[in-house]
Each structure stands twice: as C-alpha cells, then as structure tokens.
Amino acid sequence: MDPTGKSDGDWQGLLNEFIVCKRKLESKKEALLILSKELDTCQQERDQYKLMANQLRERHQALKKKYRELIDGDLSLPPEKRNQVNLAQLLRDSREKSTQLSEEVKELKQRLAEALGDNKLLRMTITKQRLGDEEIGTRHFPAHEREGLVKQLERAREENEVLEHSVKSLTDELQDVRAERDVFQQKAHRLNVEMNHIVGNDDVRILDIDALCMENRYLHERIHQFQEEVNLLKANLIKYKSALESRKNSRINGKPNMKELLLSEENGCSLPVTPQSISDLKSLATALLETIHEKNMVIQHQRQINKVLGNRVAELEIKLKTIEVSGLWRLPGLSYNVSLGVCGRGKDGVNSDQVKSSASSGQKDDEVSTSQHCSEALEDVCETEAESGFQQRTHNPRWKRLTSRVYVGHLKNNKQQLLLHVTCHKMNVLKKLKLWFQLQKRKSTRM
Template identity: 70%
Template structure:
C-alpha cells in the first residue's frame, strides 16, 4: 500500500513538473517570436543606416572632389566660389598657426620666468662672491633694482597720504558725532530732570527749553513784522514831509493854491475834488489835466498803502494763528502726559501747579493782546466778538478757556479792516 501511494505521489509530482515545463516552453516560444521580430526590425534599421552611411560617404567624397578641384583651380568655376574656398582655407590655416603661436608663447613665457630666476640667483651669487659672506658693509644695488625701489617708495608715499586724508575726514566725522552725542545727552538730562521734577514734586521750576525756542521763533517773526511796519511808517512820514514842504513853498502855492495835491489824500479831500460842481466847472487846460494826474497818482499811493496795511494785518493774523496752534499742541502734550485733564477728572494740584498754570499764563497774555488789538478796531468789529473776548480775558475758570475759541474770534475779527 505504501509503495502504491508513493508511486501515485511521484506520478502526480511528475505531472506537475511536466505542466510547468510545458508552460515554460510556451513562454520561451513567445519570447523567441518576439526576439525574432525585434531582430527583423533591427536588420531593417541596419540596412537603412547602411544606406544612409553610403549616401553620406558618397556626398562626402563628392564634396571632397569639389573642394580639391576648387583648391587646385578649376577654370570652369566662377571666381567668387574660388575666393570663398581660398578664404576658408586661409582661415583654417590661420587658426592652426594661432594655436601653434599660443603654445610657443606659453613656452617662451615659461622660459623667460626661468631665465629671470636664474639671473637673480646668478646676481646673488656674484654679489656674495664680490663682497664676501662675512663682510659687513653697504650693499651695492644695480640700477634697475634702485629704480624699482624708488617706484615702490613713491607708491607707498601716495598710499600714506591717502590714508592720512581719510584719517582726517574720519576724525572730523568723529568730532561731529561726538558733538551730536553731547547735544542728545544734554537733552536727555533735561528730560530726566523734568521727569524727576514731575514725579518728585519739587518746588524749584526747571526752564522749558522747547517753550523758550518757540517763544524765540515767535518774537523773531514779530520783530520782522515790526521792521516792515517801521519802514512803512518812515515812507509815510517822508510823504507827509514832502507835502508840508510843498505847502510851505510860496512858489508852488502861488501857482495853484486850490489845486495843491499831496502824496496822501483823505476821503473828504477826494470827495471834494470829485464833486459834481467842481467836475463840471473844470476847464480842459493843461493845469487841470496835471491836477487830475496828480490826483490819480495820490489815490494809487493811498490804495497801495491800504493794501500793505492789509497784508501786514494778515501776516500778524497768520503769526498769531501759528502761535495758537503751538499752544494748543502744548496743551495736548500736557493732556497726554497727565499734567492736565478735562473737567470732572482729578488733578494732583500740589505737584503740578506750576506746570499746569504756565501755559495758561501765555493764554491770558495772548487774550489781553487780542483784546488790545480789537479795541483798536472797535468801530468796525461786531459787538458780539468784543464781548466774547472780554469774557475770555475776565474768565477765572481756566479749564473752560479754549485756545481754539480765541483763535476763532480773532480770525473772525481779522476779516474786518479798520477805517481811517
């Protein structure tokens, strides 16, 4: 039984191996067919490449023959093609020659460097033999070495001068930076002192440098304006003086006593001269024409003076507006830093009394200045504006006073021009 079972199992194994070999054989057949197909395609490609190679050889041989014929000088070809072929050949020859010459130049440069080294060694040995190794004395340099040393010394001197110049510029820049550093350091010290004063509540008041600079700027602008006003007054005085001289001179007064016109006229004089009775009775004489011309020039001068006065008043208004804006900005900085607050908020009055009232003193002085200016214009300014300014100056509650309201009233009043 066991032998029969073994034979059956062996038979089954042999059958399985046979099937496996059969499958392998089929796969080998398929692979062989594929390889045969690829071989046929490769043979076809080989034949094509052979044909192409043969064609290229034939073309190459034909071109060679043509170029040889051209180089040899075929009388049947035109001269242009001959020249082209000759130029191409010359170009190739020149390139080959250039390559050879470049190689020769490299060799020659190498030989030159070697010979220079040999010459240096020979000179050193000759100098040693001439002077001796143990001899102590001044070394004798040849002429070309001395020239090289002189050139090197000149270059070194120029370089030293450039370095000295750069050192001077850097030292100047360093001084400027040090000056700026001291300025910023002093400013920081002032700020620290003011902060210590604000936090510590010292009674001694520190000078506000920024406020002094602002005041100085304002006073400079006012000084320029006053100088312009003084020049204008001088010109007016000169005109009045000339008018008085004309009236005192009897010759001019005898010629035209009724028509004597000065450089400055009042409105009543102009109205009397241009009245209907006098205008109709004016004869067409050279004297009347000259009087009318002088009247026109006088009127133009008065108009020019009025325009200058208006420009000065506008400039003063602009300066005062800038001053008001600076003060408003200062109040904002005080409000941000906590030195001043709106009504209803608490204030440390004991510590901040001086810092709080210092800008309001400037506000009150500004209000008095505005009131003085408005009193000069009281005839042509509305009554409400004067009442507002009086209330501002006489107000005791400093927190309710607004610089913007004063500036608004001042700009409202500045639109009016005083009548003379």
C-alpha cells in the first residue's frame, strides 16, 4: 500500500510540473507571437522608409540633372564660376555618396548581427542533434566555454571589419592624394607654359614658377632682416647723439671726461674716490656693455644672413640638379660645381683661385660691422644686377643659350669685387675716425 501511495503522489507531482511547464510554454508562445507581430510591423515600417528614401533620391537626382543642364546650357557664365559650380557639385556628390555608404554599412552590420545570431542557433541545434541528450551536450560543451568562444569569434570579426574599413579609407585617401598631386603638377606645367609664352620663348624653358616662389620667399626674409638692421642702426644713432650731447655738456660745465680720467691714470695720477669718478666709471662700464651687446647683435644678424644665403644656395643646387637630371637645361662642354660656387670655364666663368684669394684678402681685415654692411651691399647689387641683366637680355637671342649657373658665377665674381671695394672703403673710414679721436685727445690735453 505504501509504494502505491508514493507512486501516486509522485505521479501527481509530475502532473503538476507538467501543467506548470505547459502554461509556461503557452506564455512563451504568446510572447513569441507578440514579438513576431512587432517584427512584422517594424519590417513594414522599414520598407516604407526605404521607399520614401528611394523616392527622395530619385527626385534629388532629377533636380541635379536639371541643374546641370541649366549650367551647361548657360554660356553667359564665366569659366571661373563654372569651375566653382563644378567643385560644389562634386562636393555634394561626394557627401551624398558618403551618406549612402554609411547607410549601406549600417544595413550590412544589421545583416551581420542577424547572421551571427542565426549561426549561433544553428550550431546549438546541430550539437543537440548530434549528441541527442542535452545533459551530455552540456557536459561536453559547457555554456561558459561556448560563450567565451563565441565572444572571441565576435571580437576577431569586429577587428577584421575595423582593419578592412581602415584599409579602404587609406586607399581612398591615397587615391585622393594622387589626384591632388596630378592636379598640381598639371597646374604647374600650365603656368610654366603660359609664362614662357608670355616671354616669347616657347622652345626653351627660361622661367620656373618654383624658382619665382623661392625668390619671393628669400626677398621677404631679406626685407625682415633689413628692417631689424635699420632699427638697430636707429638705436645706435640715438645712443651716439646722446653721447655727443653729454660730451658737449661736460665741456661746457668744465667736468672731466672719461678719456681725461684714463689719461690721468696712465700718467700715474690715481683717480680720487669721489661720487663723480664712480659715476664716470659706471657710465664707462655701461658704454662698454652696450658696445659688446651691439657687437653680439651684429654677429647674430650676420649669422642669420649667412644661414639665409646657405639655404638659398642649397635650394638653387637642388633645383639645378633636378633640371640637369630631367634633361631640360644643359649646355654641352661645360662643367659645373655649384656647391663650391664656381662655374664652368665659359665666357662668363670665374677662376676659383681668384675668388678664393679675393675672399681671403677681403676677410682678413674685415670687422663684424663691415661684414654686415658688405653683405647688405652684396645682396642689393646682386638683386639690381639680376633685374637689369634680365631686362636687357630677354630680347637677345644669345640669352637662350645662357644657363643659370653661368649667370650665378658672374654674380659671384661681382660680389667678390664689391666685397674688396667695400672693405677698402671701411678701412679708410676707420682710419679717419682714429685720426679724429687723436685730434680730440690732443685738444682735451691742451685744454
């Protein structure tokens, strides 16, 4: 009686569990039906939105066609406005393409997520069918291991997608850069052709836009340096004027000068320890410091000038090398050495020994201030000489046979000659100043 009673109780418990599971299944079915209905409504709305988007695209394309027809048909518009309109149209097309591609990417991502979910379900069902028992399947393939593998697979796929997208973006950027490079090359070629046509030399390439841009940049730097040097000279003039005024006032008032004090010390008389002597010594020290500061400023300006000249020479060397390699500009029978600043042995060539000897003789007795003025005079003469030579020889047929390096060598020869002339002039000025200072000392000692 007892085992039958226990079996009846177990049977009733199983029936109750079956009823509960059945109710749960029905509730799940109802929920699934509700979700399927919502999915159908969402798909319908998506289809409607797609139709609306397609209609808008078609309408937009029709409007674009009309707009293009109007622009192409209107011949009264200038070419610049047409180019602007074409650029704006290309920008709009690129933006539209980018939006379309972004929408397609979103759709593909949704499809990928759906396919991943379907793939996961199919794998689960296949494993269940193979093993036949859910408990065995769970024993051989635990849930946490399967979840980890699925997560790793998803991460790998996401990384692969990111890498593919980056590769596509980089290829697009590379194509854009190449297109821009081609456009700029064509533009530079057209400008060179137009400039040569304006000058009247269609056969030989004399002018180059890159060289003109380099010359413009160099001239801007030179103007900036000239402004700084002018400001420095103005400050020096103000200081010299103040020194002369103080000297005149000291003579009028009968106060001893610094030179007199120094001469008295040389004669053996020591300076008295008075506030006047201390102030004179302080003023002398400040004057010496100012002169040292001025010399340092002059040296800095000279270094900047040398740096600019070095950069210019390097740019000219690179330009001439590229022209020689391309075979656009070369004279047979001439050897060049641009890096040393020596041209070929032609009609306008310069002897390297003469250049070196003149440079060494000019640099021996040259001070920092004279070198600054020499470099300024050199650059001014080079620029004026280049302009006058170009204006005089553009209409001469021999100008077509001359090269830039021979002309540069001629200019360098003129630079060295001018350097010698300027140094001699500066030495004469220094001698006159020394004589004037000696006369002033004698006058002060007599007084």
